[in-house]
Amino acid sequence: MPANKKLLVLPGDGIGPEVMGEVRRIIDWMDRRRSLSFEIEEGLVGGGAIDAVGSPCPDETVAKARAADAVLFGSVGGPKWDSLPFEQRPELGILRLRKDLGLFANLRPAVVLDPLVEASSLKPDIVRGVDIMVVRETVGGVYFGEPRGVETLPDGKRRGFDTDVYHEDEIARVARVAFDLARKRRNKVTSVEKANVMQSGRLWRAVVGEVHKAEYPDVQLENMYADNCAMQLCSRPKQFDVILGNNLFGDVLSDLAAALTGSLGMLPSATLGAVDPTTGKRHALYEPIHGSAPDIAGKGVANPCAQMLSFAMLLRWSFGLEEDAKLLEAAIEKVLAGGLRTADIMQPGMARVGTSVMGEAVVRELEKLSA
Numbered sequence: 001m002p003a004n005k006k007l008l009v010l011p012g013d014g015i016g017p018e019v020m021g022e023v024r025r026i027i028d029w030m031d032r033r034r035s036l037s038f039e040i041e042e043g044l045v046g047g048g049a050i051d052a053v054g055s056p057c058p059d060e061t062v063a064k065a066r067a068a069d070a071v072l073f074g075s076v077g078g079p080k081w082d083s084l085p086f087e088q089r090p091e092l093g094i095l096r097l098r099k100d101l102g103l104f105a106n107l108r109p110a111v112v113l114d115p116l117v118e119a120s121s122l123k124p125d126i127v128r129g130v131d132i133m134v135v136r137e138t139v140g141g142v143y144f145g146e147p148r149g150v151e152t153l154p155d156g157k158r159r160g161f162d163t164d165v166y167h168e169d170e171i172a173r174v175a176r177v178a179f180d181l182a183r184k185r186r187n188k189v190t191s192v193e194k195a196n197v198m199q200s201g202r203l204w205r206a207v208v209g210e211v212h213k214a215e216y217p218d219v220q221l222e223n224m225y226a227d228n229c230a231m232q233l234c235s236r237p238k239q240f241d242v243i244l245g246n247n248l249f250g251d252v253l254s255d256l257a258a259a260l261t262g263s264l265g266m267l268p269s270a271t272l273g274a275v276d277p278t279t280g281k282r283h284a285l286y287e288p289i290h291g292s293a294p295d296i297a298g299k300g301v302a303n304p305c306a307q308m309l310s311f312a313m314l315l316r317w318s319f320g321l322e323e324d325a326k327l328l329e330a331a332i333e334k335v336l337a338g339g340l341r342t343a344d345i346m347q348p349g350m351a352r353v354g355t356s357v358m359g360e361a362v363v364r365e366l367e368k369l370s371a
């Protein structure tokens, strides 16, 4: 069968290549058993790319990413490169990809799987069944707005400042991503800002309301102040379906939502660009939310689930393969329900396993579920 899905795989540094290896196992299985044929390229990114060619994101990697239907990213960074100046750091690899591919909407699901309900720091009855998607704007707002800087005043004291700035088109396009997602989920968007104290927040609320009225009147829209949202996430998280926020609030609230699940090694993410009106395609990059975990790299103990779940997101959002995405998610949940745990999610009475045993177990479950 000819390959019909072009995938760029960027394993990166630390545990990146280890957990990506387990995804390759799943891709091989899907090739054989689901007749999904992927054309896979690999590329250099992060510290490994600095060592090999002197740049954390070489032009060749960007070109491959542009040509691909989707990018599956591992993680970058590590102590070896920590002393480099800021503009040469491995972490700039991901920033360049986001910028050059125009990836403006970050999707971070926070799902509390039943077998891991005890891993949360909140009470089981509060988090059981939580299934939230945080949509964060990633290329605008206070992280990029000008003017910004630290200046020294005439009296010798320093003053630091940033600018939270949004164009209405930037708000509208990320709002559409959130509304589209909600339609495929439980049809509710909670848009967060601080319209009570910030001008950019007032505009955010107005534009989200306009997009809703004109294009998505069937979706339930709720506006909420970001501080209230933080509190509600900890007290009544099940009320949320899709949470939409700007770069700053989305950053903070997606970490908070992730903490509800209690396990860094389980959390995937996606970052999407705009849909090209002529091809109907969009650039997209999928990655676990964890970093390169240098403390456990090379030991074969990393949890590969976040990387595998990132691949499930890729199947769903880049290729529309909902059934295959669900199959993979179900296989992972089954393995956990069966009692296997990597060290990061270990619980009393469960069986502690390493990266590859976890990967093999997921493939076995895939086989059983699709029999």
Ligand code: NAD
Binding pocket: 015, 019, 074, 075, 076, 077, 078, 079, 091, 094, 264, 265, 287, 289, 290, 291, 292, 293, 294, 295, 296, 301, 302, 303, 304, 306, 342, 344
């Ligand atoms: P980290 O996410 O790498 O690790 C935090 C802790 O969680 C560590 O104890 C680690 O062992 C554990 N952990 C993370 N993923 C795990 C997994 N899959 N299985 C088991 N345990 C896991 O964060 P950090 O230590 O702050 O950062 C390490 C490096 O990663 C830094 O260089 C940082 O800049 C980089 N980083 C990269 C990305 C990215 O590539 N997108 C994201 C975050 C951090």
